[in-house]
Amino acid sequence: MPYPPEAxxxxxxxxxxxxxxxxxxFEHRPTPGQRLLLHFExxxxxxxxxxxxxxxxxxxxxxxxxxxxxxxxxxxxxxxxVVRAVDDARDLEQPRGKQDWSDEPHVIWYxxxxxxxxxxxxxxxxxxxxxxxxLRPGDDLxxxxxxxxxxxxxxPAASLxxxxxxxxRLLADVTVACLSSTARVVVPLDHECLDVEPGELLWSxxxxxxxxxxxxxxxxxxxxxxxxxxxxxRTVGTDEENVxxxxxxxxxxxxxxxxxxxxxxxxxxxxxxxxxxxGLIKELGFNGLRMHQTSADPRFLxxxxxxxxxxxxxxxxxxxxxxxxxxxxxxxxxxxxxxxxGHPSVVAWVPFNESWGxxxxxxxxxxxxxxxxxxxxxxALDPTRIVMGNDGWQYTAGDVLGVHDYAQQPGTLEDRYGSxxxxxxxxxxxxxxxxxxxxxxxxxxxxxxxxxxxxxxxLSVHEDAxxxxxxxxxxxxxxxxxxxxxxxxxxxxxxxxxxxxxxxLTDTAQEKNGLFTEDRVPKSSPSRIRxxxxxxxxxx
Numbered sequence: 121m122p123y124p125p126e127a128x129x130x131x132x133x134x135x136x137x138x139x140x141x142x143x144x145x146f147e148h149r150p151t152p153g154q155r156l157l158l159h160f161e162x163x164x165x166x167x168x169x170x171x172x173x174x175x176x177x178x179x180x181x182x183x184x185x186x187x188x189x190x191x192x193x194x195x196x197x198x199x200x201x202v203v204r205a206v207d208d209a210r211d212l213e214q215p216r217g218k219q220d221w222s223d224e225p226h227v228i229w230y231x232x233x234x235x236x237x238x239x240x241x242x243x244x245x246x247x248x249x250x251x252x253x254x255l256r257p258g259d260d261l262x263x264x265x266x267x268x269x270x271x272x273x274x275x276p277a278a279s280l281x282x283x284x285x286x287x288x289r290l291l292a293d294v295t296v297a298c299l300s301s302t303a304r305v306v307v308p309l310d311h312e313c314l315d316v317e318p319g320e321l322l323w324s325x326x327x328x329x330x331x332x333x334x335x336x337x338x339x340x341x342x343x344x345x346x347x348x349x350x351x352x353x354r355t356v357g358t359d360e361e362n363v364x365x366x367x368x369x370x371x372x373x374x375x376x377x378x379x380x381x382x383x384x385x386x387x388x389x390x391x392x393x394x395x396x397x398x399g400l401i402k403e404l405g406f407n408g409l410r411m412h413q414t415s416a417d418p419r420f421l422x423x424x425x426x427x428x429x430x431x432x433x434x435x436x437x438x439x440x441x442x443x444x445x446x447x448x449x450x451x452x453x454x455x456x457x458x459x460x461x462g463h464p465s466v467v468a469w470v471p472f473n474e475s476w477g478x479x480x481x482x483x484x485x486x487x488x489x490x491x492x493x494x495x496x497x498x499x500a501l502d503p504t505r506i507v508m509g510n511d512g513w514q515y516t517a518g519d520v521l522g523v524h525d526y527a528q529q530p531g532t533l534e535d536r537y538g539s540x541x542x543x544x545x546x547x548x549x550x551x552x553x554x555x556x557x558x559x560x561x562x563x564x565x566x567x568x569x570x571x572x573x574x575x576x577x578x579l580s581v582h583e584d585a586x587x588x589x590x591x592x593x594x595x596x597x598x599x600x601x602x603x604x605x606x607x608x609x610x611x612x613x614x615x616x617x618x619x620x621x622x623x624x625l626t627d628t629a630q631e632k633n634g635l636f637t638e639d640r641v642p643k644s645s646p647s648r649i650r651x652x653x654x655x656x657x658x659x660x
Contacts, residue, residue: 124164124233129383135209135223140235142203146242148194154244155191161418162238163205165214170202181448182207182215182237183415183436184455190242207234213445215452215477217413217436218378218628219386230629233386238417248272249345250280250337255462256504257353261322261366262311264292264351268303268335275299281336282307284351286321286329298337309353322366323352323464325407328428330464352425352464356505358519358570361540363506363618365430365467371612372572372619373653374432375401375635377409378628379416382638388417396640398423401625404635405650408465410574410621413437413473415456424465432468432508432574432621433460437476441487445477450494457501468506469498474513474524474553481514482559492517511574515547515558515566520618522574525552528592530606533576540616543571570618573611578623578633579603581643591623591633597644600635605652612655622653 123130125140148156160167164182168175171193179186208214209232210221220229252269268280278298284291284307296305309331311321323329330350337345354366362369377397381389388394394417401409408430416424416431424431435453438445453471460466471494472478478487491509495517498507509518523546527533536546547566550557558566578591581600594603604622611617626634635649636642642649651658 122236123384123387124235124237126231126234127383127385127387129389135232136234137209140205140207142201142205142236144201144240146199146201147197148199148242150194150196151244153247155189155247156194157187157243157245158190158201159185159187159241159243160236160238161185161240162415163203163236164207164232164234165211166206168204172200181452181455183452184459185238185418203236203240205235207232209234212439213442213448215436215438215445215449217434218380221439225629228631230380230631231385237385237387246272246345248278248337248339250335250347253333253335253347253349253462255333255349255351257351257355258306259355261353261355263306263308264353265306266304268298270298270301270303270337273298273301273337273339277340279338281334281338283334283336284309285332285334291321291331319366321353323354323428324365324370325428325430328352328426328464330425349462350425351462354464356467358506358618360568361570361616361618363520363570363572372408372430372621373406374408374410374430374574374619374621375404375406376412376575376621376624377401378412378624378626379414379420380626380628380638382629386414388420391419394420395423397625398427398429400636400640400646401429402427403646403650405653406622408432408467409625410434410470412624416460418459418463421460421463421465425463429465430467431463431465432470432506433466434470434473437473439476439479441478441480441484441490446490449477450497453494453498454501457498461502466505468508468520469502470508470511470522471495471498472508472510475510475555478510481510481516482555488516488559488561513552513555513557516562517565519569521547521558521566521569521571523547523552523557523571524575525573526576526578526591526623528579528603528607530610533607534610537571537573537611537617538615543616547571571616572618573620575621575623576611577604577607580633598648600644601648601652601658604649605655608653609655 125132167179171190174193177188219232251271254267256265280303281295283293291309292307333349335347357364410432475481481487495509506519509516511522512524515521580593582593626636627638
């Protein structure tokens with residue numbers, strides 16, 4: 121499908137303040153007993169779909185996939201698909217993330233990404249099929265809870281076979297009867313049969329082991345559907361000071377990832393671009409990223425699964441608090457939990473950022489309840505991951521407290537975050553962005569959760585008068601590595617923080633404070649940045 125109309129790659133390259141219409145002809149050769157599903161990976165924001173003039177469905181939301189069964193609307197041979205997308209540029213109740221609502225981009229908001237912005241595809245499926253396969257590692261890391269959602273399956277004649285293997289070596293092979301539309305089973309994994317220690321099968325950034333999963337649905341002994349997936353065997357949790365990965369303290373070195381390209385905006389230009397993006401993050405020495413104010417492309421998450429990168433996943437923000445805005449935000453957040461729960465790389469959900477969408481969080485009980493409630497809802501839906509509340513400041517609820525602090529002097533960061541005692545003092549009494557770090561009503565709770573410096577740095581390289589000096593700048597590329605090393609040295613492991621997230625990976629539109637340009641050209645040598653982050657000598 122075409123790129124968003126605002127993006128140069130679309131051939132239009134301008135804002136269109138009107139409904140967007142798409143038409144596509146396609147051929148269909150039906151197979152008896154099969155259904156045809158039409159999948160949209162992302163359309164911003166309200167979508168209506170017709171096939172051969174028949175209205176097949178509507179959808180609201182931009183961040184996650186949705187699907188329609190179009191079997192009854194298609195015909196053999198030529199077919200016509202028509203899509204209408206409405207993206208109100210001025211609607212501040214619409215979760216939009218960093219997409220600007222003004223005529224021109226300003227400060228940290230960028231040109232929009234409207235209409236169809238991710239893949240659209242058709243999938244022929246059997247009438248009786250595996251619709252969804254949810255895989256959840258047990259707390260003991262020696263078992264997996266499998267929940268399969270089935271379609272067209274009734275009675276005791278149906279069974280689901282599950283095989284788990286790593287490197288071609290079998291870990292488990294079970295079959296469960298399917299007496300309803302949901303099949304649930306706890307599968308023990310046999311480590312001893314592989315002659316390996318249980319820890320060798322665990323997923324982590326240092327060892328991103330993936331376990332292959334094959335599912336086979338049978339009716340009366342006959343195979344009717346098969347699905348392939350994978351599993352990362354890992355747990356995520358917290359104690360009072362640390363994020364825990366597989367039960368052990370794990371220091372986070374994250375980078376802010378905006379997922380924005382100059383020619384295609386929030387739509388990735390290609391799978392190769394996504395693959396390279398993940399590789400750049402890993403090469404620099406980060407062990408993860410924060411996907412900021414947009415959902416990650418599922419293909420990018422697959423790259424993070426394979427490479428071993430921890431992902432903190434934002435929900436795109438609305439910029440007004442109302443029943444409509446909150447309902448939309450909740451729907452987007454819930455849809456992303458369902459879409460991305462199978463990715464071991466995703467370790468945290470971030471529903472609010474810097475009080476966007478809850479601008480009176482400090483004094484409005486309704487907005488405080490909104491943050492607390494969405495944290496609780498996401499935790500109920502997915503108790504296996506970290507769930508934040510409002511990241512940046514005005515802590516209200518959350519498994520981890522995130523602070524945004526762009527102080528440019530290492531001594532300042534040292535004074536605020538250089539020890540556990542300083543971190544706790546800063547959280548209890550400090551301010552950032554002109555706001556309290558923790559709301560007074562939440563200070564006691566804030567003292568019991570880990571603290572993440574979830575935005576800091578933001579350094580620009582002052583060359584050719586191109587510095588974006590909102591946070592700070594350095595004179596040349598060599599000084600960039602030195603400045604980062606100075607900042608990181610004051611907030612490293614063992615000092616009281618659970619980790620940090622550096623702003624940011626790439627320049628994004630007018631925000632010229634990336635480690636790479638918007639075209640992914642490094643401003644300083646990757647080896648120099650890696651050395652700065654890890655506190656090691658620079659290698660050639």
